[in-house]
Amino acid sequence: MTAIPPGNTLGILGSGQLGRMIAVAAAQLGYRVHIYAPESGPACDVAAAFTCAAYDDEAALTEFAKDCAAVTYEFENIDPAAVDSVAAHAPVRPGRASLETAAHRWREKQLAEECGGRPAPWRAVSSRAELDAALAEIGTPAILKTATEGYDGKGQIRLASPADAEAAWAAMDGRDCVLEGFVDFTHEFSILLVRGTDGASIAYPPPHNEHEGGILARSTVPAPAAVVEQARDAAALAMAIAQRLDHVGLLTCEFFATADGPVFNEMAPRVHNSGHWTIEGAETSQFENHVRAVLGLPLGAVGLTGTSAEMRNLIGDDVHAWAELLAEPGAHLHLYGKNDARPGRKMGHVTRVRR
Structure with a gap:
């Protein structure tokens, strides 16, 4: 494992809130961050550099890549050709195989089955x-x-x-x-697995995820017993998928807990909303561990910092309660710097850790 030392630049494809939190974690470890995206977004507010260009602008991608010691991405809906252009000049982690698989439901379900998993x-x-x-x-x-x-x-x-x-x-x-x-399930949960350049991997305690209107509303750890009992098998599947893809970085796999064991739902080759609780709730956040993996650094511990943690998304007008949340003892507020609080739009999140 060859580590990229602090002082170098980490490139991020995408300018959303996930990129913002990756950038903050990288900066805390002493790295500069360069954002590449077709439009400015929350990540640009905390980055050292920003290239505003299309994902099919090969010349701009090349110049961006030459400034970076390594590159990652914050979402999977990127043309793989853009990754190829960057990879010609800097390592891109996770690689193209992870991106292509997670970007298409047919491929991710086929891979889960090939690795011994059971989708709906x-x-x-x-x-x-x-x-x-x-x-x-x-x-x-x-x-x-x-x-x-x-x-x-x-x-x-x-x-x-x-x-x-x-x-x-x-x-x-x-x-x-x-x-x-349809799947007859009792709970929804996710496995947040981080895998390094040396193949070492570690999974966070599985959060129990609750959705409202198809949008994640709350993640809590420890999860109920019904989830914990199925987490080992689910984590084994996530590890098999990561190994098959030679994935480096954070890999998220979502599951349904059923009477017959975990049912695979979908995967994301990146940090994930259901892992936001880790910023205060885990010894090493998912964002820091993703940065560590991408830059070839040792992975950090993933144990809880307290007895339990809860993350709630602030969606749409929920963000207007920011002042009350700042005044609430024990509440950790994260706002993403978005101005338009549209219905269904994730504006931030709040985490509460019980010691």
């Missing part, structure tokens, strides 16, 4: 005829999801019966999709 019943759908065939096999209720670019409940439609197929397919506008059968 699913079928690839690229036409109305395939949707009808999938519904005949899986049945209803079911969820039709876009194969790419879906997040926070976007890009998915619930089908209560086959009669909903026509409207659902029209709404997808001919895009590749996946039809998923």
Whole structure:
């Protein structure tokens, strides 16, 4: 393992709040951060440099990469060609395989199955005829999801019966999709696994995740017993996926806890909203451990700093309670610097750690 020493520059593709928190963690370890994105965002407020250019601007990507000792990304909806352009001049971690797999639901579900995992019943759908065939096999209720670019409940439609197929397919506008059968689950949870350049890996205690309107509302640790009992098998799957992809950095895999064991939902090759509690709640945050892994540094411990931790997202108008949260003893407030508090938009989060 060759470590990149402090004083060098870490590049980040993407300018959102995840990039912002990665940049803060890198700066605390003594690294400069250079953001590359088509538009300014929360990450730019805390970075040493910002390149505003498109992801298909090869000349700009090259100049950006030449300024960086290593590069990472904060979201998976980036053209892999952009990663290739950067990788010609600086190591990109995680690599292209992780990006391509997580960016397409067909590929991530196939990989989970190949690694011994069990996703929800699913079928690839690229036409109305395939949707009808999938519904005949899986049945209803079911969820039709876009194969790419879906997040926070976007890009998915619930089908209560086959009669909903026509409207659902029209709404997808001919895009590749996946039809998923419903899963009878008791809890949702995630495995946050970090893997270094030397192949060493470690998983955080699994958070119990609660969603509202398809958006994560709260993550808590320790998770209920039903989750803890299934976390070992889930973590083993996450580790197998990371090894198959030769993943370096944070890898998040989301699961349903069911009577028959963990059911794989989806993966993200990056730091994740369900891991925000780690900033105050873990010995080493997910952001710092991602930076450590990407730069070839030793991984940090992931134990809890207290007996429990809870992270709540501030969504839309929730952010207007910022003054009350600042006055609340034990509340750790994180605002992302966004001005437009639209419904469904993540404006920040608050973490409470019980000692």
